[in-house]
Amino acid sequence: WISYLIVKACGALKAGLGPKEEPYVMFKKSDKPLYGNDRFEGYCIDLLRELANILGFTFEVHLVEDGKYGAQDENSGQWNGMVKELMDHKADLAVAPLTITYVREKVIDFSKPFMTLGISILYRKPNGTNPGVFSFLNPLSPDIWMYILLAYLGVSCVLFVIARFSPYEWYNPHPCNPDSDVVENNFTLLNSFWFGVGALMQQGSELMPKALSTRIVGGIWWFFTLIIISSYTANLAAFLTVERMESPIDSADDLAKQTKIEYGVVEDGATMTFFKVSYIIKHVRLYNHSKEINSRRHSVMVKNVEEGIHRVLTSDYAFLMESTTIEFVTQRNCNLTQIGAAYIDLMHFGSLGSPYRDKITIAILQLQEEGKLHMMKEKWWRGNGCPEEESKEASALGVQNIGGIFIVLAAGLVLSVFVAVGEFLYKSKQNAQLEKCCSIWLNLSSKYIPTHW
Numbered sequence: 001w002i003s004y005l006i007v008k009a010c011g012a013l014k015a016g017l018g019p020k021e022e023p024y025v026m027f028k029k030s031d032k033p034l035y036g037n038d039r040f041e042g043y044c045i046d047l048l049r050e051l052a053n054i055l056g057f058t059f060e061v062h063l064v065e066d067g068k069y070g071a072q073d074e075n076s077g078q079w080n081g082m083v084k085e086l087m088d089h090k091a092d093l094a095v096a097p098l099t100i101t102y103v104r105e106k107v108i109d110f111s112k113p114f115m116t117l118g119i120s121i122l123y124r125k126p127n128g129t130n131p132g133v134f135s136f137l138n139p140l141s142p143d144i145w146m147y148i149l150l151a152y153l154g155v156s157c158v159l160f161v162i163a164r165f166s167p168y169e170w171y172n173p174h175p176c177n178p179d180s181d182v183v184e185n186n187f188t189l190l191n192s193f194w195f196g197v198g199a200l201m202q203q204g205s206e207l208m209p210k211a212l213s214t215r216i217v218g219g220i221w222w223f224f225t226l227i228i229i230s231s232y233t234a235n236l237a238a239f240l241t242v243e244r245m246e247s248p249i250d251s252a253d254d255l256a257k258q259t260k261i262e263y264g265v266v267e268d269g270a271t272m273t274f275f276k277v278s279y280i281i282k283h284v285r286l287y288n289h290s291k292e293i294n295s296r297r298h299s300v301m302v303k304n305v306e307e308g309i310h311r312v313l314t315s316d317y318a319f320l321m322e323s324t325t326i327e328f329v330t331q332r333n334c335n336l337t338q339i340g341a342a343y344i345d346l347m348h349f350g351s352l353g354s355p356y357r358d359k360i361t362i363a364i365l366q367l368q369e370e371g372k373l374h375m376m377k378e379k380w381w382r383g384n385g386c387p388e389e390e391s392k393e394a395s396a397l398g399v400q401n402i403g404g405i406f407i408v409l410a411a412g413l414v415l416s417v418f419v420a421v422g423e424f425l426y427k428s429k430q431n432a433q434l435e436k437c438c439s440i441w442l443n444l445s446s447k448y449i450p451t452h453w
Helices: 043-055 081-087 142-165 189-200 212-241 252-257 270-277 281-296 305-314 323-332 354-369 372-381 399-448
Strands: 004-006 012-014 058-060 093-099 115-117 119-124 262-264 317-322 336-339 347-352
Touching: 043 058, 043 093, 043 354, 043 372, 081 093, 093 270, 115 323, 119 305, 119 323, 142 189, 142 212, 189 212, 252 281, 270 281, 270 317, 305 317, 305 336, 317 323, 323 336, 323 372, 354 372
Parallel strands: 012 058, 262 317
Antiparallel strands: 004 093, 093 347, 115 347, 119 317, 119 336
């Protein structure tokens, strides 16, 4: 984080500068060599100049020696970074993106914060998958499609067997001849399969079960197909029209419950301190898990925000950081996104320094009422922006959505033509054999059987 430390309080003030951090403080790009305060630009620089205009002071900035924000060592109790320079009276004032925390508040003074924030998660945008020509299969998983096929085969076979055993499925095809010994059964193996297809397609068939046992099988199968078809239809529209953006995590709770995605924070930063001292279960789980990974394998903590952003872009890594910085980063890198809302809204950026706290607080309130704080934030946070995501509203379906249905239809028509040709050839062969047998019989009968007795 960039930090400004102002020392030697008088008409002219001297300030310290921490590590480079956009958009708070940046080195100004110029073809000419720059010196002094002209070397820098950014939100904090503009804020410092506005305060100087209101309160009537001048300032000079320099780098913070160790480049840290300010954290307390657990063993020695010593502070580092900007906090240490303020405590050692090397600085009178700091204007910085420095988070107000309980432990910092005990050793230094904060004015009214000039920016509010929360802690959120920076993560890579999930890859969207456009619907394919066979998207109509997506509402049900491959396992369910396989189970439906097995259920169809099983029910058809059971129906065939039960119809064979039940005496009420056999009938006399010649009702005018009640003494006939010929009986038939409608549920042949092929008819049983056709009955199952008709029910599955919600079309029915001319076959009607007569026995109680076969009606039970038919009723259960109809109920099964009703639930399956209703579930399929309910999910079909979403799978055909909406580009699916599936993210493995949607909140800090999801992050705490999994172990596949690594996550971390800036080492010795305010975010790390928050998780360290929190008593909320999910926060404790997040901190303990990251600490365990940090000690066993490799560091999941980063030295600065730039390193954290780089790890998010190059690996499966989630970076917990201040929401305002995430907003700035995602405006300039369309491959990154904020996961969840800022779920902690208790932390602020503040101006530091006891001798000037009251005056600076009044000046910040004045800038806030005049809208200048908002204007400065718009100036430095607004980027080129990312292309707007496509509308998630229902739209007309194209070939890319349901083209697979036409492929299935064409395949069915081609198959039916081949089957028809096969049936024709098979029947022609049977007729030829029958005619051949009849001609042989006629020849034999005319040769060996006398026409008159």
